[in-house]
Amino acid sequence: xxxxxxxxxxxxxxxxxxxxxxxxxxxxxxxxxxxxxxxxxxxxxxxxxxxxxxxxxxxxxxxxxxxxxxxxxxxxxxxxxxxxxxxxxxxxxxxxxxxxxxxxxxxxxxxxxxxxxxxxxxxxxxxxxxxxxxxxxxxxxxxxxxxxxxxxxxxxxxxxxxxxxxxxxxxxxxxxxxxxxxxxxxxxxxxxxxxxxxxxxxxxxxxxxxxxxxxxxxxxxxxxxxxxxxxxxxxxxxxxxxxxxxxxxxxxxxxxxxxxxxxxxxxxxxxxxxxxxxxxxxxxxxxxxxxxxxxxxxxxxxxxxxxxxxxxxxxxxxxxxxxxxxxxxxxxxxxxxxxxxxxxxxxxxxxxxxxxxxxxxxxxxxxxxxxxxxxxxxxxxxxxxxxxxxxxxxxxxxxxxxxxxxxxxxxxxxxxxxxxxxxxxxxxxxxxxxxxxxxxxxxxxxxxxxxxxxxxxxxxxxxxxxxxxxxxxxxxxxxxxxxx
Amino acid sequence: xxxxxxxxxxxxxxxxxxxxxxxxxxxxxxxxxxxxxxxxxxxxxxxxxxxxxxxxxxxxxxxxxxxxxxxxxxxxxxxxxxxxxxxxxxxxxxxxxxxxxxxxxxxxxxxxxxxxxxxxxxxxxxxxxxxxxxxxxxxxxxxxxxxxxxxxxxxxxxxxxxxxxxxxxxxxxxxxxxxxxxxxxxxxxxxxxxxxxxxxxxxxxxxxxxxxxxxxxxxxxxxxxxxxxxxxxxxxxxxxxxxxxxxxxxxxxxxxxxxxxxxxxxxxxxxxxxxxxxxxxxxxxxxxxxxxxxxxxxxxxxxxxxxxxxxxxxxxxxxxxxxxxxxxxxxxxxxxxxxxxxxxxxxxxxxxxxxxxxxxxxxxxxxxxxxxxxxxxxxxxxxxxxxxxxxxxxxxxxxxxxxxxxxxxxxxxxxxxxxxxxxxxxxxxxxxxxxxxxxxxxxxxxxxxxxxxxxxxxxxxxxxxxxxxxxxxxxxxxxxxxxxxxxxxxxxxxxxxxxxxxxxxxxxxxxxxx
Ligand SMILES: [Zn+2]
Numbered sequence: 001x002x003x004x005x006x007x008x009x010x011x012x013x014x015x016x017x018x019x020x021x022x023x024x025x026x027x028x029x030x031x032x033x034x035x036x037x038x039x040x041x042x043x044x045x046x047x048x049x050x051x052x053x054x055x056x057x058x059x060x061x062x063x064x065x066x067x068x069x070x071x072x073x074x075x076x077x078x079x080x081x082x083x084x085x086x087x088x089x090x091x092x093x094x095x096x097x098x099x100x101x102x103x104x105x106x107x108x109x110x111x112x113x114x115x116x117x118x119x120x121x122x123x124x125x126x127x128x129x130x131x132x133x134x135x136x137x138x139x140x141x142x143x144x145x146x147x148x149x150x151x152x153x154x155x156x157x158x159x160x161x162x163x164x165x166x167x168x169x170x171x172x173x174x175x176x177x178x179x180x181x182x183x184x185x186x187x188x189x190x191x192x193x194x195x196x197x198x199x200x201x202x203x204x205x206x207x208x209x210x211x212x213x214x215x216x217x218x219x220x221x222x223x224x225x226x227x228x229x230x231x232x233x234x235x236x237x238x239x240x241x242x243x244x245x246x247x248x249x250x251x252x253x254x255x256x257x258x259x260x261x262x263x264x265x266x267x268x269x270x271x272x273x274x275x276x277x278x279x280x281x282x283x284x285x286x287x288x289x290x291x292x293x294x295x296x297x298x299x300x301x302x303x304x305x306x307x308x309x310x311x312x313x314x315x316x317x318x319x320x321x322x323x324x325x326x327x328x329x330x331x332x333x334x335x336x337x338x339x340x341x342x343x344x345x346x347x348x349x350x351x352x353x354x355x356x357x358x359x360x361x362x363x364x365x366x367x368x369x370x371x372x373x374x375x376x377x378x379x380x381x382x383x384x385x386x387x388x389x390x391x392x393x394x395x396x397x398x399x400x401x402x403x404x405x406x407x408x409x410x411x412x413x414x415x416x417x418x419x420x421x422x423x424x425x426x427x428x429x430x431x432x433x434x435x436x437x438x439x440x441x442x443x444x445x446x447x448x449x450x451x452x453x454x455x456x457x458x459x460x461x462x463x464x465x466x467x468x469x470x471x472x473x474x475x476x477x478x479x480x481x482x483x484x
Numbered sequence: 485x486x487x488x489x490x491x492x493x494x495x496x497x498x499x500x501x502x503x504x505x506x507x508x509x510x511x512x513x514x515x516x517x518x519x520x521x522x523x524x525x526x527x528x529x530x531x532x533x534x535x536x537x538x539x540x541x542x543x544x545x546x547x548x549x550x551x552x553x554x555x556x557x558x559x560x561x562x563x564x565x566x567x568x569x570x571x572x573x574x575x576x577x578x579x580x581x582x583x584x585x586x587x588x589x590x591x592x593x594x595x596x597x598x599x600x601x602x603x604x605x606x607x608x609x610x611x612x613x614x615x616x617x618x619x620x621x622x623x624x625x626x627x628x629x630x631x632x633x634x635x636x637x638x639x640x641x642x643x644x645x646x647x648x649x650x651x652x653x654x655x656x657x658x659x660x661x662x663x664x665x666x667x668x669x670x671x672x673x674x675x676x677x678x679x680x681x682x683x684x685x686x687x688x689x690x691x692x693x694x695x696x697x698x699x700x701x702x703x704x705x706x707x708x709x710x711x712x713x714x715x716x717x718x719x720x721x722x723x724x725x726x727x728x729x730x731x732x733x734x735x736x737x738x739x740x741x742x743x744x745x746x747x748x749x750x751x752x753x754x755x756x757x758x759x760x761x762x763x764x765x766x767x768x769x770x771x772x773x774x775x776x777x778x779x780x781x782x783x784x785x786x787x788x789x790x791x792x793x794x795x796x797x798x799x800x801x802x803x804x805x806x807x808x809x810x811x812x813x814x815x816x817x818x819x820x821x822x823x824x825x826x827x828x829x830x831x832x833x834x835x836x837x838x839x840x841x842x843x844x845x846x847x848x849x850x851x852x853x854x855x856x857x858x859x860x861x862x863x864x865x866x867x868x869x870x871x872x873x874x875x876x877x878x879x880x881x882x883x884x885x886x887x888x889x890x891x892x893x894x895x896x897x898x899x900x901x902x903x904x905x906x907x908x909x910x911x912x913x914x915x916x917x918x919x920x921x922x923x924x925x926x927x928x929x930x931x932x933x934x935x936x937x938x939x940x941x942x943x944x945x946x947x948x949x950x951x952x953x954x955x956x957x958x959x960x961x962x963x964x965x966x967x968x969x970x971x972x973x974x975x976x977x978x979x980x981x982x983x984x985x986x987x988x989x990x991x992x993x994x995x996x997x998x
Contacts, residue, residue: 050688094810147828280858285692
């Protein structure tokens with residue numbers, strides 16, 4: 001990759017939309033569900049029929065307050081809803097109920113480090129505002145050759161939060177880390193499913209470049225259509241590259257909207273903004289202003305769960321974990337809960353940490369699964385660790401069992417039994433194998449006698465191989481040493 | 485008196501006493517509708533079949549000895565801006581000519597639950613924008629006192645229907661005077677309740693912060709009875725006042741004591757200035773004398789920001805309307821323009837043609853005005869200024885209500901004008917509402933009651949009070965009504981020039997002057 005980061009500074013701000021997983025929609029009592037048959041979760045209100053009126057779902061306000069507090073925002077004592085007026089067929093009223101000049105939350109921040117965790121090196125990214133609004137529907141365009149499109153109104157009126165960062169992000173990697181951190185927090189406070197692929201978390205980015213040391217903000221590109229964290233990082237890297245090239249050639253920046261094209265790995269121009277769109281915002285006269293008292297804020301604050309930073313500190317203090325381990329384990333609420341369920345039933349917290357951060361995360365990643373979808377539960381892991389401690393299985397066998405538990409959800413005891421994986425700790429039985437190995441490799445035995453430690457490893461390996469890994473390694477070691 | 489001339493409470497008494505059935509009353513009303521509708525043209529949709537069904541239902545329940553609400557079985561008309569499940573609701577617009585709502589407005593549900601028998605949907609200015617009902621996309625409605633004249637608007641259909649005996653009472657809506665001005669021009673009673681007293685759910689919005697639904701009746705008692713049925717908190721309307729702002733909705737008929745001694749009534753001199761027809765002024769001034777005669781303390785006062793009401797209103801109402809009416813775009817329901825060659829328009833062509841063809845001139849004028857007022861660069865100069873003026877107007881009222889229990893004025897500056905007289909002059913049409921508009925801007929209640937005649941055409945008196953003072957307004961209106969005969973007069977359905985005044989009552993001549 002070209003060295004745009006040597007001469008040029010990249011300036012990125014992210015606009016994130018998250019769908020709140022309330023039971024009902026924001027302004028009517030229709031179910032808020034993903035994946036229903038088109039136009040089934042609808043009523044006169046969310047269809048924007050003549051004469052209907054919106055009524056705010058109080059849970060939306062509570063969820064928005066949770067987000068505002070978790071993101072260290074100031075909460076407005078007086079807020080209101082405004083109408084954002086624009087015509088589009090997926091918007092039945094041709095205005096979106098949103099918040100304009102008096103958002104519920106503003107001036108927050110998020111501490112973000114590129115490689116995860118909350119260590120020195122984390123940078124504080126400003127959060128300009130968090131506001132509530134309603135989602136629009138979806139257009140489904142007819143097949144090629146047809147002259148119509150269909151509208152699905154199910155998503156109309158689904159509550160959204162718009163979370164706008166300051167242009168504080170400096171690299172595509174940092175933008176990704178910010179998004180991951182934001183997602184973790186939103187999951188911690190349990191207000192959204194945060195699934196980018198289902199559209200319950202959506203991200204648009206504003207990006208510009210300038211010479212290092214400059215404080216001017218050059219015309220920015222707005223990048224859309226990024227459907228994964230990876231896509232955000234790659235799209236921004238590509239766009240930074242493109243903008244840097246323009247700057248290097250002394251070209252002119254355009255204020256434009258570009259879409260990320262996953263297939264080509266490039267951003268493609270969607271439109272040039274000649275002037276700012278005029279949404280003719282004005283206060284929605286159908287909704288009364290929101291007066292948010294300190295009692296409500298205090299109650300929501302007191303009900304907030306422990307957030308990642310605090311949890312990481314507690315993991316370090318209570319479980320004696322290094323900052324890195326604690327950071328990884330608290331990276332998602334589900335993973336932290338998994339870890340804590342294990343250490344509640346097992347004494348060695350570092351051993352648990354190694355298994356969770358190692359094998360467990362590796363398998364989740366390999367199978368592209370969320371913690372919640374894992375068939376392997378904390379009780380599986382704890383039972384397996386106890387089998388190791390009892391000498392029933394070896395650590396090496398345990399890896400095989402772990403993977404099988406992950407795949408099948410079977411109990412470790414049953415897997416051990418079914419596959420005959422019980423460790424061989426019988427001196428007589430192992431003694432015979434050791435004797436045979438020493439006879440087969442007299443030269444290596446000689447090397448070991450002459451002090452070559454590596455020879456021992458080889459001999460142990462041969463015994464393990466002969467017993468298909470079931471030999472008790474401590475016993476094998478002892479027997480070889482005795483007999484050589 | 486004919487059955488169709490009776491008030492709702494008189495009909496209710498007949499039903500209670502078993503002297504008539506609801507089916508018979510309903511039959512009498514529909515007979516009247518069939519007789520006079522060719523001249524009046526008050527109805528957009530007549531729901532005769534459903535009405536008889538509802539009437540027979542009430543009659544059946546009454547025979548079974550069921551305890552029925554007082555107005556059960558009495559017919560009622562609805563302005564065609566109130567959504568009715570299964571019955572088309574047009575707002576007198578091409579845009580919604582064939583629109584059948586899947587739900588009913590809260591007020592419609594409430595009246596239905598009280599046993600109302602709906603006669604049909606009444607004509608109006610398109611989307612309630614106008615003061616003469618000439619802006620109906622379908623046909624104009626005629627004033628029963630003089631068929632060559634307008635019934636006022638936008639609730640001209642309800643006003644004319646009640647005045648002509650085509651409905652014992654009706655529900656109208658009032659954004660800038662749309663209940664009171666037609667009530668005045670048609671010689672009936674019309675009440676615009678406090679903003680938030682009556683749920684707006686299911687009323688097709690014109691200007692959300694100004695719209696209210698209210699009764700249009702033959703007398704003040706009917707007005708109180710209907711208000712009893714429609715007032716009250718509605719969880720479906722966020723702007724609806726919990727406990728009706730009073731803790732609970734009172735029985736408004738309890739205020740009809742006839743006793744107004746000692747009540748302080750203010751007369752703002754700004755409401756009697758330029759543009760006020762002298763005969764109207766005279767009738768209103770005569771009414772002030774009657775109020776004083778009844779023991780009220782009537783005093784002159786000042787409303788300094790009166791002259792800003794109309795410009796303020798014509799920024800705020802169109803601004804809200806431009807957004808409220810954006811949904812009529814041909815995509816989801818209502819009128820959609822189709823290409824002449826039979827092919828499909830692209831999206832922008834479809835939007836443009838649908839809205840150009842589906843809306844009438846006045847609606848388009850206000851949408852453009854409102855869009856302009858909200859546009860960036862103009863918002864501060866227009867919309868924001870209008871909001872500030874609105875506060876000043878509210879403050880004027882609040883100051884006056886420190887001194888007075890109610891304020892009076894003419895309802896309309898002129899008697900009913902001729903069809904076509906003002907249709908090419910929007911500004912003069914807008915001034916029809918000069919005395920009613922401040923009330924909507926302030927969110928307060930006001931009632932218009934008949935107070936005399938000029939050349940055989942009715943004149944209306946407007947009483948305004950502080951928020952949630954409907955009881956006091958009804959009390960004053962009722963006392964006045966008891967002391968005057970106008971509410972007993974019925975429109976003559978006269979053609980052409982009105983020359984003879986009913987019972988010789990001209991400008992309150994026979995009842996003394998101020
Ligand atoms: Zn809905």
